Amino acid sequence: NSKEKLGSQINYTVTGIDAGAGIMSSAQKALKAYGLEDKNWQLQTSSTAAMTSTLDKAIKDKRPIVITGWQPHWMFTKYPIKFLKDPKNVFGKAESIHTIVRKGLKSDDPEAYTILDRFHWKPAQMSEVMLKVNNGMDPNKAAKEWIKDNPDLVGEWTKGVKKVHGKSLKMTYVAWDSEIASTNVIAQVLRDQGYKVTIQAMEQQPTWAAIATKAADAQVSAWLPKTAGLYYKDYKGRFEDLGPSLEGAKVGLAVPKYMKNINSIEDLKN
Numbered sequence: 285n286s287k288e289k290l291g292s293q294i295n296y297t298v299t300g301i302d303a304g305a306g307i308m309s310s311a312q313k314a315l316k317a318y319g320l321e322d323k324n325w326q327l328q329t330s331s332t333a334a335m336t337s338t339l340d341k342a343i344k345d346k347r348p349i350v351i352t353g354w355q356p357h358w359m360f361t362k363y364p365i366k367f368l369k370d371p372k373n374v375f376g377k378a379e380s381i382h383t384i385v386r387k388g389l390k391s392d393d394p395e396a397y398t399i400l401d402r403f404h405w406k407p408a409q410m411s412e413v414m415l416k417v418n419n420g421m422d423p424n425k426a427a428k429e430w431i432k433d434n435p436d437l438v439g440e441w442t443k444g445v446k447k448v449h450g451k452s453l454k455m456t457y458v459a460w461d462s463e464i465a466s467t468n469v470i471a472q473v474l475r476d477q478g479y480k481v482t483i484q485a486m487e488q489q490p491t492w493a494a495i496a497t498k499a500a501d502a503q504v505s506a507w508l509p510k511t512a513g514l515y516y517k518d519y520k521g522r523f524e525d526l527g528p529s530l531e532g533a534k535v536g537l538a539v540p541k542y543m544k545n546i547n548s549i550e551d552l553k554n
């Protein structure tokens with residue numbers, strides 16, 4: 285019934301992902317900032333997999349749905365969805381994904397440090413790896429294939445860097461699709477340089493704690509300035525920020541394009 289209010293049609297629910305994701309705290313802030321919390325809107329915690337499967341079903345039935353959406357991610361290629369405008373700028377404009385390393389890595393491991401510092405690619409390139417994994421390929425295999433297909437770019441990261449022989453390097457990451465892609469690629473590049481790299485998936489907060497306590501050497505999962513901004517502030521001074529590996533990421537609320545009258549978060553109130 286299209287005359288029914290959107291909110292009641294979808295139970296005043298934004299379908300979200302894992303509680304530790306920065307997009308979840310931003311979405312909660314948005315519900316408040318746009319006066320939606322007062323109208324009983326709520327943010328549902330789940331996981332990326334559960335959210336995209338709920339989205340898939342809604343789109344098949346052409347039902348309305350509001351999700352936490354971000355780019356780069358295959359949800360934007362697989363489904364006809366659009367970001368909602370955010371005039372109050374709760375989610376921030378463009379985000380970059382930064383490489384964060386432990387203090388002392390530069391002197392202990394100059395070769396790995398140099399490569400991590402140079403690691404830089406485009407959203408379309410990250411998407412290629414994500415798509416392979418989404419199609420069922422093992423992430424390490426996807427990373428190897430991508431590296432093989434992009435020798436020039438990988439060569440820029442490793443140019444002139446001495447190989448090592450079995451030196452250990454620990455990376456942490458959060459198992460979001462984007463970070464599964466980036467972490468597997470850079471870990472494999474470092475393996476090809478002779479490093480023995482372990483990658484360990486964990487919640488977001490422990491990825492930062494691991495770097496701060498030097499239990500881990502590096503992570504490439506930091507969406508900034510907003511999405512991981514809280515952790516960045518909390519752990520300030522206890523890590524080294526090597527800057528972006530990727531620019532032009534974006535975070536917000538999203539809906540299917542067939543929801544023609546809903547173009548801004550403000551429209552959710554109507």
Ligand code: PBE
Nearest residue numbers: 305306307354460507511
């Ligand atoms: N994400 C993907 C993460 C960062 C990577 C947008 C879901 C988040 O913290 O929200």
